[in-house]
Amino acid sequence: MPKAAPRTASRTPGARHVSLVALPDAVVSTLAGIYDVMNARSLMGTPSDSARAPFQVEIVGEATGPMTLASGVPMPVQRAIADIDSTDIIIVPSVLLRGSWSTGRYPALVAWIQRMHARGAVLCSACSGIFLLAETGLFDGKDATVHFGYARDFAETHPQVTIHPERVLVISGGREELISSGASTTWHDMVLYLVARFAGATDAQELARMYALQWHQDGLTPYITFEGKSDHGDAEIEAAQRWLSQHFSVANPVEEMIKRSKLAERTFKRRFTTATGVAPIAYVQRLRIEDAKRRLERTDASVDEISWRVGYEDAAFFRRLFKRTTGMAPGAYRKRFRIPEFARP
Incomplete structure (x- = not known):
């Protein structure tokens, strides 16, 4: 047929x-x-x-x-x-x-x-x-x-x-x-x-x-949760990333990474940006903002206290950076993503 x-x-x-x-x-x-x-x-x-x-x-x-x-x-x-x-x-x-x-x-x-x-x-x-x-x-x-x-x-x-x-x-x-x-x-x-x-x-x-x-x-x-690229094959930069994941809130973390790497400043910054796709200072900022997001979601700490704990003494700067990075002010982010009272253990 x-x-x-x-x-x-x-x-x-x-x-x-x-x-x-x-x-x-x-x-x-x-x-x-x-x-x-x-x-x-x-x-x-x-x-x-x-x-x-x-x-x-x-x-x-x-x-x-x-x-x-x-x-x-x-x-x-x-x-x-x-x-x-x-x-x-x-x-x-x-x-x-x-x-x-x-x-x-x-x-x-x-x-x-x-x-x-x-x-x-x-x-x-x-x-x-x-x-x-x-x-x-x-x-x-x-x-x-x-x-x-x-x-x-x-x-x-x-x-x-x-x-x-x-x-x-x-x-x-x-x-x-x-x-x-x-x-x-x-x-x-x-x-x-x-x-x-x-x-x-x-x-x-x-x-x-x-x-x-x-x-x-x-x-x-x-x-979106920031996850720094780590499969780039640059062992020196990967070591710096591991250190930074635990010490991003210290004062002057980029300078400390460079000192620990024993590379020239320009060389370190070039290799870090090439490997991760993000400049060192921007990488630090993203890690700090991610930690701040978790604190806003899970704690009752004030925005000023969270700012200090993630590495920023200037809370006004932190607020501007947070909004520029996430598209939301810290208070609005907390309201959106925090577990409501009725659902908490």
Whole structure:
């Protein structure tokens, strides 16, 4: 028998078709969350609400039927990509990286995404889903974001894509059709953006209220923990880093590191910056700010006391540095990240 021709996904009149991609590496929480939130009007509203739903969301994959995701949970694939020759929005959910991402494992998905983009589809990634989307080559020379924990792996896998792990949402492309969201639950921001863009701000606000979703308006810098690069192979600098990890709060730590290294000052600073990617004084500042963040999260110490304990006698300077580094004032950071009273032992 001749093979049936590919079909356009069946559509609800007036609704944009969203193809939510299921693949074995996908994380169930992101995929299921996006599905429920974008289908909110159909799932929770009246029949008339369903008729006016702005999106029709389908879980798509290489074949229909149950697919076991990275979490070990089966997810039904509702439509095979071979049966879809047109869709409005494609979303690749978070994928779980065990070690590093291996390219070339999903050629049929990559080719289908390329075809859909050529026919006008908007491409979206949640968190680490950008690893798959970047294989299309459509993000080459473009800006994108990814979970900050995967930023180094992504840069090594796709060096042609400019990555901004501190950003919540990045919109690129000549038609603003390449959309990536950053760490973990920033898929909330992506979904709210898509609703605002294609259904209007009022719908986005209603959705945010319904699910208690919040825009990550402070960006992701406050969530990122600084970890100095140590796999650079420069034993002298690695020794200095180990010493600094325990003594960053002493007076004049850079001068002390240079003295202990027995290298010339210019040589030490050049080698340190080359090895770690950060100048010595900036490295010290990042270690001090990380310690201050933990103290704000876990203690009742005043900001002035924390400033002194991490190495700054001038509390006003510390406050400016903290905000410049994290994007938040110390008090605001404490309010955001400290465990609330009701949850403490």
